Amino acid sequence: MKQDKPIAIFDSGVGGLTVYQALRRTLPRERFIYLGDTARVPYGTKSAETVAAYSLQNSQFLVSLGVKMLVVACNTASSYAMETLVDHFDMPVLGVIPAGVRRAVALSRRKRIGVIATESTIQSQCYQNQLRDIDVDIVVHALPCPLFVPLVEEGWLDHPVTREVAQIYLAEMSAREVDTLILGCTHYPMLKAVISAVLGAGVNLVDSAEAVALEIGSILTALNLERRNTAAPEPDEFYVTDSTAKFQKVAEIFLSHKLENLHHVDLTLLPKID
Ligand code: DGL
Numbered sequence: 001m002k003q004d005k006p007i008a009i010f011d012s013g014v015g016g017l018t019v020y021q022a023l024r025r026t027l028p029r030e031r032f033i034y035l036g037d038t039a040r041v042p043y044g045t046k047s048a049e050t051v052a053a054y055s056l057q058n059s060q061f062l063v064s065l066g067v068k069m070l071v072v073a074c075n076t077a078s079s080y081a082m083e084t085l086v087d088h089f090d091m092p093v094l095g096v097i098p099a100g101v102r103r104a105v106a107l108s109r110r111k112r113i114g115v116i117a118t119e120s121t122i123q124s125q126c127y128q129n130q131l132r133d134i135d136v137d138i139v140v141h142a143l144p145c146p147l148f149v150p151l152v153e154e155g156w157l158d159h160p161v162t163r164e165v166a167q168i169y170l171a172e173m174s175a176r177e178v179d180t181l182i183l184g185c186t187h188y189p190m191l192k193a194v195i196s197a198v199l200g201a202g203v204n205l206v207d208s209a210e211a212v213a214l215e216i217g218s219i220l221t222a223l224n225l226e227r228r229n230t231a232a233p234e235p236d237e238f239y240v241t242d243s244t245a246k247f248q249k250v251a252e253i254f255l256s257h258k259l260e261n262l263h264h265v266d267l268t269l270l271p272k273i274d
Contacts, residue, residue, distance in 0.1 A: 003228045006031040006237075007216075008062035009071045010055070013041035014153065014247060015186025016073030017254040019096065022213035023071070024236070027220070031233035035062055035265070039241035042149065043076040044118025044185070051120065055081035056088060057267045061239070063089055064270075068225055071216065072096065075117055075184050075208065079124035088273065092223060099215045100182050100208035101130040107204040108180040111138045114173045117184030119144040127184055141176045145169045145188070152187040155253045158194060166191065166198045173199060180204040190254065238262045 007027075009020055013036045020034050035058050037043075043051050055077040059070055070085065070093045072078045078095030085093045104113050115127040122144045131138050147165050156162045173181060181203055183189050189207040196205055220226045227233065240247045244262045251259050 001228060002068055003225055005066055005068040006033045006233075007069045007071060008033050008035070008059075008065070008067040009073050010035040010037065010058040010062060010077070011073040011186055012036070012043035012054075012076065013038045014250045014254060015149070017251055018186050018189045018207075018209040019071065019073035019212060020236075021255060022207075022209040023216065026213040026217055029227050029233065030220075031227070032236045033062060033065055033067060033239070034236065035239045035241075036247060037241050037267075038243070038247055042118070043074055044120050044146065044149070046076075046120060048080040048120075048124065051077055051080040052084045056084055056273065057270060059085055059089060059093075060270055060273055061265060061267055063091070067091070069094070069216075069220070071212070073186055073209070075186060076120045076124075079121045079126040092219065092225070094212065094216060094219065096208040096212045097126055097130060097184075099211035100184065100206050101127060101134065102215075103211040104180050104182050104204075104206045105131065105134050105138070107206065108138070110177070110179045111135065112176065112178045112180075113138055113140055114176070114178035114181040115140060115142045115184050116145045116148075116169070116173075116181065116188060117142070118149070119146060121184055127182060139176075141173060141178055143169065143172065145185070148191055149185065149187045152190045152253070153250050157190055157253075162191065163194055163197070166194045170195065170198045173203075178203060180206060182206045182208065184208060235261055239265045241265060241267055
């Protein structure tokens with residue numbers, strides 16, 4: 001039965017585990033298959049064409065496993081690959097950007113919204129355009145924060161260096177009086193406490209991972225795709241394109257537990273699609 005198939009999630013690497021975790025929590029009856037393209041990470045510095053081509057291959061692999069929905073956890077891939085993926089696959093494909101945008105607009109009182117993300121996501125103007133599409137009066141301040149990704153992967157979630165870096169990056173957000181900040185990169189929700197300490201409790205932080213997880217529940221219902229089987233789902237499955245050992249180590253920073261069912265996959269062996 002279509003409804004009992006798993007939901008696929010992919011990311012450029014380990015960061016998408018924030019989205020996985022939010023989905024796991026929000027949809028306890030569903031089963032998930034996660035792919036981290038660790039051999040080709042980072043996506044956040046790459047061109048639109050490269051990110052779209054990698055995303056297509058990732059999805060091709062996941063779709064071959066028999067899934068009912070594709071969730072693009074990576075913000076950079078959500079910025080550049082949605083059209084390609086929607087064109088190629090006959091199933092619902094969801095990125096993280098629209099949910100984060102809607103949540104930010106709902107929360108912002110003064111229409112001054114900040115977006116922090118990778119270089120490529122900011123360059124794509126995806127967040128900026130979608131915010132202004134909802135309300136032309138919104139003032140958007142967008143800023144790449146590339147050092148946050150390695151700091152999170154180092155496990156420096158509450159480290160003096162991370163606090164210092166956050167202060168330097170986010171000073172302009174305070175100067176421009178943003179009242180809402182979108183954490184537009186998979187890794188940034190891990191730094192919520194540091195970011196909030198720098199900006200103060202008056203600034204709303206939008207975690208795109210949580211925002212998309214909340215929306216996917218209603219989308220499954222609307223599309224009649226909720227899992228029917230009342231038995232507990234099979235354990236979730238994880239795939240990576242580089243070493244499983246390295247992924248396991250960093251995954252523990254994100255999940256605070258060890259991952260079961262972690263496998264290596266070689267995407268270069270997939271048949272080519274146009
Ligand atoms: N997953 C990426 C994103 O959310 C961050 C890491 C990378 O640059 O690949 O944009």
